[in-house]
Amino acid sequence: MPGISPDIISHRLSFNPAVRPVRQKRRAYDPERYEAMKAEVDRLSSIRFIREVDYPTWLANVVMVRKPRKGWRMCVDYTNLNRACPKDSFPLPRIDQLVDATAGHALLSFMDAYSGYNQIFMHPEDQAHTSFITDRGLYCYKVMPFGLKNAKATYQRLVNHLFAPLIGNTMEVYVDDMLVKSRTADQHIPNLSAMFTILKQYKMRLNPTKCAFGVASGKFLGFMISQRGIEANPEKIQAILDMTIPKTVKDIQSLTGRVAALTRFISKATDRCALFFKALKGTKRNITWTAECETAFSELKEYMGRAPLLSTPEHGDILVIYLSVSASAVSSVLIRLKDNAEHPVHYVSKALQDAEVRYPDVEKLAFALVVSARRLRPYFQAHTIHVLTNQPLRQVLQKPETSGRLVKWAIELGEFDIHYKPRPAMRGQAVADFLSEFTEPQAPAATQLITEPNSSLSQDQTPTKNTLDLTQPLWTLFVDGSSNAQGCGAGIVLVSPDKVALEYALRFKFQASNNEAEYEALLAGLRLAKEMDARQIQIFSDSQLVVHQVNQDFTAKDASMTAYLQHARHLLANFHAHSIKQVPRSENSHADALARLASALEQGMGRHIHIEFLAQPSTQAPLICTIDHSPTWMDPILQFLQNQTLPANPAEARRVRHRSARYLVINGSLYKRGFSLPYLRCLTPEEGHYVLREIHEGICGNHSGARSLAHKAIRQGYFWPSLHTDALAFTQKCDKCQRFANIPQLPAEPLTAMVSPWPFAQWGLDLIGPMPEGKGQVKYAVVAVDYFTKWAEAEALATITAARIESFVWQNIPILSPMARSKP
The missing domain is CATH 3.30.70 (Alpha-Beta Plaits)
Incomplete structure (x- = not known):
């Protein structure tokens, strides 16, 4: 049978040189197997698939396997040979993607190659390595046999080369399974013609018993494909x-x-x-x-018995995903919306292992989304995904105090076009199992409710915003104001759910009535609770007027009281639940003492409690100045994190969504996440220039270099994208650095010629004296110093004569000095 030309492709074996060849011992078979083996060897020899071989280095046994219907199939045990060959990393197509690309077409044709592997020749140098033993002798394959380790990769490389113009358009190929597809019946004949032209050109043969042409549905890679779906x-x-x-x-x-x-x-x-x-x-x-x-x-x-029909998404479709969490697994279903109906695309499920079982429920839901994105990555990359959930999934992935794994998940999901939307009513049986996001049984918890005084909340009435849930963290606020001849002030005691009390005293720099002081105390306490990120707050005050006006029992008639009441309601709207109650002054003594302390405080008086000064009433309109705000690099990220608004350009929108996973918003300011660093405050280039100037030449600046300057800015908690380039440009423009800094790669001092090229090459002699006379009437000294090593030699002298100096030289430096070589 003709095959593919070796000029196009041939199968080569790549051996690990550290593995020694293996010759398997001959095995014994029963007569029936011997007869079947003999017939198969004769057949393969007649069609020139095998040939006899002498002295092979690798030798394998034949394995006879009974066919499902009748007869025997001859295989070769290449176990040892395969172990010696490294795996070919040539990629095979993803079966799910091939199946999705095939479904939805009007006509299909399924083809299978005839003895597909045997149509590729073995490389001549490797034919002997496929040797096998029979009772009639030793044979080796001239064509690529079944059972070799990398045979599938070689065949896929071949079909990718042959059908490159057609794959993905009118044809899909997985090894020896080939399929021609057409959107309409009129296109199918030309598509088949293009495929057969290539088959004829390269002499590839098909198996007619396994081919089906021009059908509406059929089996492909283990799935039933049709125009309806999968x-x-x-x-x-x-x-x-x-x-x-x-x-x-x-x-x-x-x-x-x-x-x-x-x-x-x-x-x-x-x-x-x-x-x-x-x-x-x-x-x-x-x-x-x-x-x-x-x-x-x-x-x-x-x-x-009623397995669902899966749909295939088309280009531009928006896909919807439902998530579900149980005690031991996370699951999801990817949905395609078509004709106002929900059609499933893919189901995903994963068992929770080890620490995953102990994740909080909301983190399990985020983990379900991450698992879905990993398994359904082609869908997430090609389509916009709407995650339908009633849980604050987006806030959990972007909250400032998120755990390390949530940060990693947020960055991983940032590359996809994912939108989080509330769950609507489900419209299909395919998502019936996902009606509830949490299927794990929850223990019933008794909810204790506290309502405001004078409110009538019946048992069957839904709690309002002013209802406190004691199963949630509850903050307690005690406020009191004081106004007397010495001044005005306020006292605040804020108690956290952990019973940590925060004391706060406020001194007014303006005159206020007693009721105004009480309101100022309430407003200051609410601002403090808001800064502490309190969600539920219970307020106690000894002012009857303030408490009843806030509870709408009294009407504020005075313009000043009306302004204060509106400001208080505006601040109370920041809390999920609140309650305010009047208490006797004896029960509010702590805040009352702080208020009296602040009102009686004298300027310059020593104090141990922190006291702040309020320059103007809280109801006075602040002075608003118009600031010229030019667009910055932070604006797209802030708009996406705060309002889910993306640029109109799809490429820019994808880039912003991917970058936003590394940022978060705290109190309206943008911060950059860090794995080993605290959150970095994001700055504009103008603000960054001010930071660089303060660090470089400020009161504590030391005119550090560009790299050190950038690292110091990061350690101080600041970031902007051009930080390193701005630091380099700033140091290059610094006048003092350019005038007085050392020039890189040059010495700090001018270069000078060396007087002495090596040790003891040149000495310097000097005479010292007269000095106080010593023993032996010595009062002079002769000193010799080596110019290179600074080694010194000295000797005391009574008189200075040429003979004494010559004796000193020859006695102290005869060996070290080159002068010794010139001595006669």
Whole structure:
């Protein structure tokens, strides 16, 4: 049979040089197998697939496998040969993507190559390595045999080369499975003609018994493909339906394996099989098959009997994902909206392992989204994804105090076009299992409610915003104001849910009545509670007027009281729930003492309690100045994080969404996340220039270099994208740095010639004296110093003569000095 020309491709074996060749010992077979082996060898020899070989270095045995219907199939045991060959990393197409690209076409044609692997020749140098032993002698393959490790990669490389113009357009190929597709029936004949032209050109043969042309549906890569969508393989479904009750570990493993092959079609597959995995915890001989397992087994069969039809998304479709969390697994379903109906695209399920089981419920929901994005990455990259959830998933992934794994997940999800929307009413049976996001049973918790005085909240009435839930963190605020001849002030005591009391005294620099002082105390306390990020607050004050006006029991008639009341209601709107109650002054003594302290404070008086000064009443309109704000690099990120607004340009929108995962907003300011650093305040280039100037030449500046200057700015908690380039430009423009800094790669001092090139090459001699006379009447000294090493030699002298100096030289430096070589 003709094959593909070796000039196009041939299969080569790449051996690990550290592995020694293996010659397997000959195995014995029964007569029936011998006859089948002899017939197959004769057939392969006649079509020139094999040839005889002498002295092979690798030798393998033949394995005879009975065919499903009748006869024997001859295989070769290349186990040792495959171990010596490294794996070919040539990528194979993703089956899910091929199936999705095929569904939805009007006409399909399915082809299968005839002995596909045998149409590729072995490289002549590697033919002998495929040798096998029979009772008639030694043979080797001239063509690529079945069973070689990298045969599939070689064949995929071939078809990718042959059908490169057609793949992805009118044709899909997975190894030797080929498919031609057409959107309309009129296009199918030209598409087939283009494919057959390539087959004829390269002499590739098809198996006519396994080909089907111009059909509306068919089996491709284990799935049923049609214009309607993707269906599960009926044979795989029937295999589950025909199973009896598992009795051994092997039976349960067989069941879970068959389910794993169809997980794309099974809603919450891990939850449905959870009891089966639990039953496997028994011994290898005995399993724990309970009534719950029997119910789950029956429900699985019932579900597989009505397995859903999966849809294929088209370009530009917006996909919707539903998430669900149980005690032991996370699940999701990807939905395509078409004709006002929800069509499933892909089901995903994963069992929770180890620490994942202990994640908080909202983090489990985020983990379900991350798992879905990893498994359905092609869909997430090609389409806009709407996550339908009633949980604050976006806020959890972007909150400032998020954990390390949430930061990692947020960055991982940042590359996709994901939008978070509330759940509407579900419109399809395909998402019936996802009605509830949390299917884990919750323990009922008794909710204690505290309502405002004089409010009538019946048992069947829905609690309003002014209802406190004691199961949630509750802050307590005590306020009191004081106005007397010495001055005006306010006292505040804010108690956290952890019973930590914050004392705060406020001194007014303006005159205020007693009621105005009480309101100022309330407003200051609310501002403090807002800064502490309180959600529920319970307020106590001894002012009857303030309490009843806020509770709408009294009407504010005075213009000043009306302004204060409106300001108080505006601040109270920042809390999820609040309550205010009047208490006797004896029960508010702490805040009263702080208020009196602030009102009686004299300027310059020493104090241990922090006291702030209020320059003007809180109701006075602040002075607003117009600031010329030019667009900055932070604006797109802030708009996306605060308002979910993206630029109109799709590429820029994707870039902003990806970058925003590394940033968060705190009190209206943008901060950059860091794994090993605290949050970095984001600045504009103008603000960054001021920071660089203060660090470089400010009161504590030391005119550091560009790299050090940038690192100091980061350590101080600041960031902007051009930080390093701005630091370099700033130091280059610094006048003092340019005038007095050392020039890089040049010495700090001018270069001078060395007088002495090596040790003891040149000496300097000097005479010292007269000095106080010593023993032996010595009063002079002769000193010799080496110019290179600064080594010194000295000797005391009574008189200075040429003979004494010559004796000193020859006695002290005869060996070290080159002068010794010139001595006669």
